[in-house]
Amino acid sequence: MKNLEQIKGSRVYGRRQGKSLRKASGERFDKYFPELSINLNEEGSLAVDTLFDHNPEQVWLEIGFGKGEHLAAQAQNNPNVAIIGCEPFINGVSGLIDHIDRQQLNNIRVYMDDARLFMDALPNEFLSRAFILFPDPWPKKRHHKRRIVSAGNLKVLSRIMKDNAELRIATDHHDYCRWIIARLMENPEFTWVCDGPDQWHKRSDDWPATRYESKALKVGRKSTYMTFIRKARLK
Numbered sequence: 611m612k613n614l615e616q617i618k619g620s621r622v623y624g625r626r627q628g629k630s631l632r633k634a635s636g637e638r639f640d641k642y643f644p645e646l647s648i649n650l651n652e653e654g655s656l657a658v659d660t661l662f663d664h665n666p667e668q669v670w671l672e673i674g675f676g677k678g679e680h681l682a683a684q685a686q687n688n689p690n691v692a693i694i695g696c697e698p699f700i701n702g703v704s705g706l707i708d709h710i711d712r713q714q715l716n717n718i719r720v721y722m723d724d725a726r727l728f729m730d731a732l733p734n735e736f737l738s739r740a741f742i743l744f745p746d747p748w749p750k751k752r753h754h755k756r757r758i759v760s761a762g763n764l765k766v767l768s769r770i771m772k773d774n775a776e777l778r779i780a781t782d783h784h785d786y787c788r789w790i791i792a793r794l795m796e797n798p799e800f801t802w803v804c805d806g807p808d809q810w811h812k813r814s815d816d817w818p819a820t821r822y823e824s825k826a827l828k829v830g831r832k833s834t835y836m837t838f839i840r841k842a843r844l845k
């Protein structure tokens with residue numbers, strides 16, 4: 611666990627707030643956010659047994675869910691799974707809340723801050739699936755250290771993921787794609803499930819689209835969809 615000073619010093623790169631929320635979205639935010647939101651305590655730790663009212667079959671995590679369309683679709687399609695989303699951008703969280711209200715979803719919780727803080731607070735072998743979809747590519751070399759797919763963050767993910775859990779990553783950025791594959795190949799705890807280009811150029815049926823992906827397609831940028839498995843631990 612990181613100490614409090616490190617946690618306070620942690621930085622999220624990118625926006626936390628864009629346009630002010632529209633009146634109806636603001637009202638929905640005020641209504642739903644208190645019961646959806648997860649808070650870490652002063653030391654940056656988490657009472658995991660208080661996360662859900664029931665005992666979910668599986669817990670999944672989406673890092674940087676944007677406006678939440680993928681997370682909401684997964685929650686709707688998998689009612690026995692509990693899904694936690696991390697997103698520091700308030701307009702994104704508000705977008706997710708709009709979906710939750712419209713689709714009447716009750717299996718979602720939100721951490722409205724840096725996913726790295728949240729992952730640090732999770733116990734070992736907790737997650738059955740994790741998603742990092744269209745993470746910010748930070749194309750300039752001097753900004754590569756901001757990339758969320760990094761050796762350090764993968765180490766944390768491999769700790770909190772269960773044996774054979776899936777890590778799904780997508781990007782439309784060629785350089786980041788190569789970087790992602792390289793970082794995952796360097797980590798002996800993950801293996802890439804890959805039968806060839808047909809697989810990595812096409813989303814599977816249980817992989818809903820995201821807003822960012824649709825925007826990329828409109829301007830002719832194709833995406834790569836990668837599934838990695840957290841290898842079983844030697845017991």
Ligand SMILES: C[S@@+](CC[C@H](N)C(=O)[O-])C[C@H]1O[C@@H](n2cnc3c(N)ncnc32)[C@H](O)[C@@H]1O
Nearest residue numbers: 674675676696699724725743744746820821822
């Ligand atoms: C390019 S957007 C993609 C959003 C969404 N996944 C999609 O495909 O439409 C990247 C998202 O990651 C979020 N993000 C950036 N750094 C993050 C962090 N440290 N923890 C959680 N989310 C983060 C941003 O706020 C942004 O919403």
